[in-house]
Amino acid sequence: LSNGEGGGVSFCHHGHDGHTHSHGPRAAAFAGMGNLYTPAYGHPDKSMDQMMDVVQQPKKRSHMDDSSSWDIVKATQFGILERCKELVEAGYDIRQPDKENVTLLHWAAINNRTELVKYYISKGAIIDQLGGDLNSTPLHWAIRQGHLPMVIQLMRYGADPSISDGEGYRALHLAILFQHMAIAAYLMAKGQEVDGPDCNGQTPLMLAAQKIIGPEPTNFLIKNNASVSAVDKVNRNTPLHCAVLAGNVDAAHVLLEAGASVEAENIKGHTPIDLAHQVHSPLLIHILNHVKQERIRSNSRCARIVNRYRAFLHLLYCIAVFGSVGAIFDLDSESWLLKAILLACVIGVSQLISRTFQSSNFQSLLPASALMASVFWMLVTWCLWFLPDILSSFTVQILFTLSATALLYYYIRTCRTDPGFIRTTEEKKKMNVVVLAEAGFLDPRVFCTSCMVRGTTISSSRFCSRCGCTADQGLWSAASALFGCSPWVLTIFLLSLYHTCWSTLVLMIQLYQIAFLGITSAEIPTLRFQQRKFRSSASLKQNPFNMGVLQNLVSFFQLRCCGFCKPVVTDWMQQQHPPHEEREHQIHGNVDE
Incomplete structure (x- = not known):
């Protein structure tokens, strides 16, 4: 045993109560982070209802010494409830501090002895009594050690988090200093001001x-x-x-x-x-x-104008770059040196513009603008190169028009559709924190400490009028003929082929995941992280969202087929568990007040 904060003694349990070591405030800052999310994860093969409860105590030591001769301070530190009751019934004043000016409630708080805290308070212990070298309350001690269940219990009994310790720190300041984010989130949810000053302001x-x-x-x-x-x-x-x-x-x-x-x-x-x-x-x-x-x-005035119309200017920029590159390749000149110089000039100007307007907004808009610019030049190429030659082919015109319209429609829908951001109010944020903390599930898997929200759980082709047919002179001759026919058309063809390949690949992957796994790409990183965290060998097919191939497709596409199919309708903005697990969660996941 040795002194911790304010003369306090703290114990670190490694599966039993016999092995102990001390750690002061600085060590607690790191030790607490190791235990911060332990209750919610538990063992990978255990269900959520088997995880640590708020009042769960450390296991009894298999080789516990005879505690009948211990004084009440040592019995409190080790959580020997019967021995403490015996001494209190014999007349010990639980409000009396020891020689280090530390009360029994302090010892119980720093060692996370929730049953003893409940007992001492029932016997008249002062919840906010100051003690120790730093003149701290039991709540301060519990926060320094990162004991969220103890913090919850003390605040239920009326502990005041606005009291300052001997260093001038309040409860929230201590939680931040010792990097206990779950405790800090809980304190703010219980009404502590995020900008509340300490004694030094x-x-x-x-x-x-x-x-x-x-x-x-x-x-x-x-x-x-x-x-x-x-x-x-x-x-x-x-x-x-x-x-x-x-x-x-x-x-x-x-x-x-x-x-x-x-x-x-x-x-x-x-x-x-x-x-x-x-x-x-x-x-x-x-x-x-x-x-x-x-x-x-x-x-500056210029920057404000650019910022105001940045989406439109990004589109013009990408259209100009794409058009310039294509025009250089299609230039009616045999000089590759000239084309290389012009291409280098275009690249240099584009780099200069990118550096001038280098920002996160510029980078974020670039992919969407590049896609729209490529679609624009595809339509221009169709109208100028292909449309005059196929006016008699009504079917081809209809197919292209439908394809182009569908492309623009679904692209705009993708840009304007809510990707699934969870909307919440400040009051609901605080309620989520309190509910999860008191249930022992305040961990990153179900709670985002940054957003303070509860997350959910997921034959050959004719390219132009210049050429009609080519002789079979090998692959290189064919490639040369294609490029010599119209470099611009070839560039647009390769661009179209690129978009077709990646979009088809992504579509097939998503359809496979939806049908056979019951999930999309958004849920896979989370599931794989949990597998690594728990060292589980289970496949992705063994996830709680997989309801079988047929039911997965029916539920995702909301197919009813005149009543023969029954899709599962779920509001994923509110749902934190798969539908078939929600009932079990409601039964086992509630906290006994």
Whole structure:
């Protein structure tokens, strides 16, 4: 045994209670992360109703020493309820702190002894009594160790998370400092302000940016609407100031993406760029100056116009690039050197434009714009090269018109259809956190700590009028004839062939997955992650969404066939379990209040 936080002793159980070791607050920050999501995963072969309950206690030691002679502090640390009851009934004052100014409730909280906490509170223990070197409450101790079930129990009994400890930290600040995201989410769901200051006026976001190197939990707090412009009371530093002072490049990047100001001044008139020079960080200096210049350019009149019409301009850009490349190949010249020079010029100009407007929005719109540009040139090629020669072929015209119309229709439908984003209100977010936390299922498989929502569970062809037939002179001669006939038409043909190949391949894969697996590509990464996590050898066919080939097709396409088929109608915006498991989940998944 040795002192932990505030003289506290903590135990780490490895399957039994006999082996113990101590770990202070810093070690707890990492040990807690290891246990953060353990209750929800359990064993890969166990069902959800067999997983850890909120009040589940560590297993009894097989070689437990005789506890009849233990004092009440040691009995509390090891969770010997009968011995503790015996000593309390004999007259021990449970409110009395020991020589380290630690009460029994503190010892029970830090060691996650929920039954003892329930017993001590029934006997009059003070729920928010301060103790230890850091003058902390039992709730503070439980948070430092990452015991979410204990935090839930103490708050059920009325523990106040707004009380500050001896270092000035409140409950939410401690959860962030020790990187217990589940506890932080639960505290915010129970009403704790994400921008609540500590005694020094620092918000949890400032502490995360200054004291925890890396993008988390800074990103977690920003996703939960933490203010990036808040300032502390002492130095008037913003979270970005704190990140720069700590040299936390990842946190600074997250804050800049969230819109943190690079020109905000602290009490001494220093901006984050000034502080970056003071801490001698060339990388931060480069990042901050780059963001500053980007924001200056984005405020110009030209940039605002480009941003306003960026989708249309992206389309024009792709149309121009595709048309230029095709026109160069189709140029009536025998000089390949000239074509190479012109092609290099087009590539150089396109690279210059890409670098000038380099942003996440530009990159995200590029694939859609490229596809629309290729479709545009396919239609132009058809109208200029093929349509005049097949006016007498009414069938071909109808087929092409139907194909082109269907392509544009389904593409627009794909762009405008909701891909399945889960919509939720702030109140529903908080309710989801509380329900999952109290059920012991607050883990990434069913809950997104960034969005604070509950996830669901998923013969030869004639190319133009210039040539009618070719002699059989081998593959190379045929290829040369094709290219010499019309390089432009060949380019469009290859582009059409490319789109046909990948779209057909994706369609076949999706149809196979829907029919034989009961899932689409979106669910496969999740299932494979769970297989690796649980080291399961089960195939993808053995998933809870697979209802057989026929029923899978009937349910997906909503086929009724005059009442002969009965599809399963499911609102996947609300459904967290497969329909045939929902009843079992409702029976076993509820929490006993």
